[in-house]
Amino acid sequence: MKVTVLAGGVGGARFLLGVREYVSSVSTAESDIETVPASEPSSASIPARKPARIPTSDDVADANETSTRVPESRASQPTAIVNVGDDTWMHDLRLCPDLDSCMYTLGGGIDEHRGWGRQDETWSLKAELAAYGAKPDWFGLGDRDTATHLIRSQMLRAGYRLSDITEALSKRWSPGVRLLPVTDDRSETYVVVTHPTDGDKQAIHFQEWWVRYRAQIETHDFVHIGADEAAPAPGVLDSIRDADIVLIAPSNPIVSIAPILAIPGVRGALRTTNAPVVGISPIIGNAPLRGMADVCLRVAGSEVSSQGVAEYYGARESTGILDGWLSHPGDTVSVPGIAALETPIMMTNPSITAEMVASACKLVGVQP
């Protein structure tokens, strides 16, 4: 069964735990051969030195040779198309918060309490950077996490694509989900704010808005810098086209899902795929499951409710992307063209989340 998920952030990562469990259970039921690979430790085959030339696709194929050895398990792996709008360069390190949250969560390396970054994290590097007065100083750069950033940055500077790098890094974590950055190009979310220090209206990077200012400054708009010239990463459009079902994770619609939809071709693929597209509400009542989706929705002019988000995405039979929508019991949603279902959507554990996925499939008549 081919499941493709649009995901970002903590909500997206936790949702993928349930998707993996669901797909694994139905794949095991339908075939003894197609199993999700066990989480065995494996090295990432990171190149030690920069190649003297820009690597070709052959080099990348060599570097990622093990990926071609497990085609049968690939078939039963869900695909996640992951937001890269949060990505940024900081201290010459390329940070990909959403890809890392997905990778760490699925690989068992996430700090469960914080919801981001590595468990058993230490913070020596951050303390030292602060002692040097290095800016920015408001970002939580953990020592363990930095290894991921360092390898990624080195490979990017060596000419590898983010999608290839993500695959290489994932070998260590065996996430059981194919993690695809929505694009290999730079497309970053900037936030138009009234700057708190000088009162000027200016665009700051999403990370600065989110981490430094906790979204608590006057905010006017979100823009996707670079999106118009970005191309979908290899596999992104195919995974939407060839899916049995496409799911929109209960991620922040404005800053996690919208930056995915902003990449040319993605929205069109969602509107034309034969697979039904089902979203899960990130809002219960009038509050987000986590994070600051309420703030973001208000800025975007949407109502902070499951109804508001469903309207924001819209129905495929109109100009939107949804065929179905899951909201929490009591959150009645009515949008023409969208099949709505009220069902528990608190992602308490992967099994409960897997039941949400089962409900989504059932809602639009997709058989496992």
Add this chain to the structure above:
Amino acid sequence: MKVTVLAGGVGGARFLLGVREYVSSVSTAESDIETVPASEPSSASIPARKPARIPTSDDVADANETSTRVPESRASQPTAIVNVGDDTWMHDLRLCPDLDSCMYTLGGGIDEHRGWGRQDETWSLKAELAAYGAKPDWFGLGDRDTATHLIRSQMLRAGYRLSDITEALSKRWSPGVRLLPVTDDRSETYVVVTHPTDGDKQAIHFQEWWVRYRAQIETHDFVHIGADEAAPAPGVLDSIRDADIVLIAPSNPIVSIAPILAIPGVRGALRTTNAPVVGISPIIGNAPLRGMADVCLRVAGSEVSSQGVAEYYGARESTGILDGWLSHPGDTVSVPGIAALETPIMMTNPSITAEMVASACKLVGVQP
């Protein structure tokens, strides 16, 4: 009093502690105005973002503005010309082991037990890189230390010179010694070895030879890759020319001092300066004070003794660089043209090391 020191490694860093103490004591005696600045915390004014253009000297002057505020204390600071032959790129980080050893030792941040790296170090990043299978995996990349590498690498990629970066980093540490890399250009020590895995004769980076193989493989030669096209960093030749005395620290002659002498112009400056040049033996009896100078000297065809090292450097009145030489009591040295003195040269603490410096000055008639 103007003292310039050629230094590298742990021996060089410890020697500088004594030089600083000596210069501070004689400066305080001769003037109440010229004092070594107190070790007050200060930020390094590290630029947060890459400049859109290559920075000019004006930018650097701005970035380093505080350095122009203390010219009177500068005058009493010794200058250290530091080896960069050990420097290398690793995981896209520029490592400058000797500069860092000097900076951390003088700034009170060194791990005294190891003799290199930061005190209270943690090793999360190294463990994570190993878990990813990232190569090389034999280098001790500490979390705290990595902050220094990260800032330096970022500034190098932004176009700053190593000498400017060293000055910026030093602001945090207030080393009380002007630390100058001998060159801003890339000049690295490679070691010609019979490779242990394939038996081929090949050149490996000094760090690999030193750290990975502990110098315990068949070794043929040391070469200074890039030295012939390197230029002395700003201030290097001036500090030799304008010194009252030039000291050669008891560093490894072959892999710490020779790479300094390999930079075009340095040897000539030492041979033509009006200042006397006095070296301190890194060998006591037939053993190095620390490190593996014995192995290096044997490869270079020199006797492992104070006499052997004095001959290796040679007398200025011949074709060498020395006017005076300090060796440990019992290590009698006789080289025509070199004034030799037997005096305790164990650097037990900075005060005892300061006495060595006083002896060196006295030996060649330099008044404080």
